[in-house]
Amino acid sequence: MPELAEVEFFRKQWNPGLRERILAVQLNSSKRIFRGTDAKLIEKILAGAIFAESFAHGKQMLFRFGADGWLGLHLGMTGKLRTENAAYTPLKHDHVVLRQKTYALVFSDPRLFGRVLFHHGLEKPVWWTKLPASISSPSFTFDRFKTFLQQHGRAPIKAVLLLQNGFPGIGNWMADEILWQAKIHPRTAAGRIDEDKLKSAFQKTRFVAQRAIEIIGHDFSDPPKSWLFQHRWKKRGACPRCAATLEHATIGGRTTCWCPECQGADAIQSKRTRQ
Ligand SMILES: [Zn+2]
Numbered sequence: 001m002p003e004l005a006e007v008e009f010f011r012k013q014w015n016p017g018l019r020e021r022i023l024a025v026q027l028n029s030s031k032r033i034f035r036g037t038d039a040k041l042i043e044k045i046l047a048g049a050i051f052a053e054s055f056a057h058g059k060q061m062l063f064r065f066g067a068d069g070w071l072g073l074h075l076g077m078t079g080k081l082r083t084e085n086a087a088y089t090p091l092k093h094d095h096v097v098l099r100q101k102t103y104a105l106v107f108s109d110p111r112l113f114g115r116v117l118f119h120h121g122l123e124k125p126v127w128w129t130k131l132p133a134s135i136s137s138p139s140f141t142f143d144r145f146k147t148f149l150q151q152h153g154r155a156p157i158k159a160v161l162l163l164q165n166g167f168p169g170i171g172n173w174m175a176d177e178i179l180w181q182a183k184i185h186p187r188t189a190a191g192r193i194d195e196d197k198l199k200s201a202f203q204k205t206r207f208v209a210q211r212a213i214e215i216i217g218h219d220f221s222d223p224p225k226s227w228l229f230q231h232r233w234k235k236r237g238a239c240p241r242c243a244a245t246l247e248h249a250t251i252g253g254r255t256t257c258w259c260p261e262c263q264g265a266d267a268i269q270s271k272r273t274r275q
Contacts, residue, residue, distance in 0.1 A: 002075045004058055004135070004169025004209060008217030011056040013081040014063065018053070020100040022046050022065060028095040033076070033114045042118045045069040046098065051105070057134050058168025068122050071096075076113030082106050132165050135209040145202045153191020157201070159252025160190040167205070172254045173229055174212060178204045180228040180239075185263045186256045232257040 002010070025046045029039030049066030056062075061081075063071040073079070073096075088104040090097045096107035096116060107116075119125030133139040148166040149157070161167055161175035170178075179186050182204040184197055193201065215221050223229045228246075231237040237246045239259035247260050 001077055001171050002059065002079070003171035003174050003212070004056070005174075005212035005216035006220075007059050007061060007075060007169065008056045008213050009220050010075060010079075010081040011054050011061045012217070013083055014051070014054065014105045016083045017051050017098070017100050017103045017105050019050060020102060021048065021050050022098045022100060023048075024099040026090060026097040026099070027116075031095050032112050033095055033109055033116050035115075037116055037118050041120060042069075042071065042116075045118075045120055046071070051098070051100070055128075057128070057131050058164065058170075060128070060131065060168075062124070062128050068120055070119040070121070070125050070128070072115070072117030072119070072125065072128065073107055074115035074117075076109060076111065076115065078111040079107065079109040079114035082108070132168050134168055135170070135206060136213070140206070142199065142202045145205065146198055149190040149193065149198070153189060155190055156187045156251050157184060157190045157193065158186035158254075158256050161205075162252055162254065169209070170205075172256075173232065174208055175254075176232060176257050177223075177228050178208050180257075180259060180263060181208065183262050186251050186258050228257065228259075 025043045027034070027039050027042060046065050046069050049069050052064045052066065054061065054063045059074060061073045063073070065071065084104040084106055086099065086102055086104055088106070093108045093110040094106050095109055098105040117127060133144065149160060152160045152163065158175055158179060161170055161178060162172070176186065178201065182197065182201040184193060184201055212223060215223055226240055228240065231240055231246060238244065239246055239262060242259065242261045244259055244261040246257050248255060248257050250256065
């Protein structure tokens with residue numbers, strides 16, 4: 001499942017076609033990724049319009065064509081964007097192909113868990129503007145972070161970090177990375193984290209999101225070896241900070257990795273507070 005940094009990477013794949021006119025629109029509009037969306041309107045508005053700009057927000061992307069054509073894309077599990085040359089012949093899983101003089105802008109999705117949305121109007125669509133504050137925005141404040149964790153205070157922090165209405169674009173590996181960097185056990189109840197650890201978790205949330213966008217969003221490189229990311233998938237992988245063997249378990253419905261040494265104290269603390 002793509003997280004915010006991968007989404008940023010895919011958003012930029014259409015950049016070569018910026019400021020170029022769309023000459024023709026080819027859509028696989030019978031596919032379920034178009035459910036509830038007027039494909040005929042997309043064809044009508046986009047044909048002849050200039051590809052003007054694009055945005056990423058968590059796991060969502062928005063592309064503006066002309067003054068009033070807004071194409072929303074959600075990658076789902078297997079969605080990808082890429083740019084092909086103008087004469088490109090679409091393959092089976094290419095569900096959106098926007099043809100320009102020099103390029104073809106392609107959205108493919110083999111498993112069809114993605115989504116295509118469209119809005120015709122001068123303002124950004126409501127389904128975009130009502131998205132929760134993105135992690136890199138000034139409105140994602142410590143108070144907001146703390147309040148959200150308290151609202152889900154009994155759930156393990158790992159599960160809370162995966163809630164998209166609080167942390168748009170944070171997925172499994174990023175949540176584990178934040179908790180490892182902040183030295184918080186993933187099972188710690190979200191409402192039982194002391195103020196210092198909360199501040200650290202907030203800073204690491206911003207930091208991991210920002211660095212991931214810079215590194216992965218740039219060219220799909222992996223994060224540095226000093227991060228948990230590089231070690232979490234290995235059998236008997238070692239913590240890059242203390243060399244202890246990493247542990248794995250299902251928490252919040254997802255395979256979770258943590259260091260029993262670096263992230264041990266909070267688990268004991270939360271067990272004590274439950275007694
Ligand atoms: Zn460790």
